[in-house]
Amino acid sequence: MSSMAYTPAPTGTGLKATVQKFGSFLASMVMPNIGAFIAWGLITALFIPTGWIPNSSLGELVSPMITYLLPILIGYTGGRLVHGQRGAVIGAIATTGVVVGSSVPMFLGAMIAGPASAWVLKQFDKLTADRLRAGFEMLVDNFSLGIIGGGFAVLGKWAIGPAVNHVTDWAGTGVNWVLNHHLLPFVSILIEPAKVLFLNNAINHGVLDPLAVAQSAAHHKSILFMLESNPGPGLGILCAYLLFGPRALRPTVPGAIVIEFLGGIHEIYFPYILMKPRLILAAIAGGFAGISVFSITGAGLVASPSPGSIFAYLTETPRGSYFGVLAGVVVAAAVSFATASLLLGFGRGEKAEEIDGEDGATDSVDAAPDAVPDTAPAITTDTATVPVQSSPEGAPA
Secondary structure, three states, rough: HHHHHHHOOOOOHHHHHHHHHHOOOOHHHHHHHHHHHHHHHHHHHHHHOOOOOOOOHHHHHHHHHHHHHHHHHHHHHHHHHHHHHHHHHHHEEEEEEEHOOOOOOOHHHHHHHHHHHHHHHHHHHHHHHHOOOOOHHHHHHHHHHHHHHHHHHHHHHHHHHHHHHHHHHHHHHHHHHHHHHHHHHHHHHHHHHHOOOOHHHHHHHHHHHHHHHHHHHHHOOOOHHOOOOOOOOHHHHHHHHHHHHHOOOOHHHHHHHHHHHHOOOOHHHHHHHHHOOHHHHHHHHHHHHHHHHHHHHHEEEEOOOOOOOOOHHHHHOOOOOOOHHHHHHHHHHHHHHHHHHHHHHHHHHHHHHHHHHHHHHHHHHHEEEEOOOOOOOOOOOOOEOOOOOOOOOOOOO
């Protein structure tokens, strides 16, 4: 099965279609690897020190998987989308250069390095396609992949990786500025887009958790633990997809809801937003509403909910904060659901796309006279129904 089969093909032209195609391409790098994300999430939920059954030995699997395995899988898939198996191999090589030495999970770097390296290799293959002497094809193919792949690995180490690290640092700086100016709900404008680019762990564990731990030590709870980890916005978006999203994807949504809300694996819903980038507004609205409720009710958690499931939330909730925590999650889910449903046109956009597809099929038949069947349809007039006879080729109608 092609990776693109995991996402519906965008239709139409113009800026909107271009953005949808770009989002669909990004999602197509992630969707085939969702099983690996689930495996990592389950291992994390079970075996880390704050997990359900802590195990220091098995917990050692968590860091290598999120640091190396998942980004390399994404880079491999992205390269395969661009240039088949050769693109997949060079995508994995280039991504390795990006992840080595990085301080944050390089999902964004993998989405850049994998397709870019595969595209360069594709152009080289086109250039040499008809110029190789017989017997030299394998030699040139292997050395070109190795040389270009090695170059991109170095480029990833020196340029792409540091650039993504800078983006993460800027996001963290923005979050700190919002916190210092007491504009807490507005932090969703930065956090939610960063989450969709798979910078959620970097922001949560690299920026928010250190601040939250200090606040929790002083006040026995902290709202900062809930800024990124709230499962409500993701739940609302998935519910909107279930009712009003593309019909081809609706069967996948119930499982995603269970994994996201009960299992706390938020990465499961990011590809759904990438396929419809305008839904980031629903995530921002839901996050804004949830944080507002947390602030008004004085809610907070005693530690980081890892993973961000409703069970982890309840486990880390101190006495006196249950109402505020649950209310914030429910309101966030409701607001994101309402916003996402509106952005999805309450399913009307899906019906319009189906009609457009049918019209396109009709137009293709009209444009191909050879495909018209021998027996033509009847023409209905005001007085009678007259069958239209097909004329022999070259004879007058």
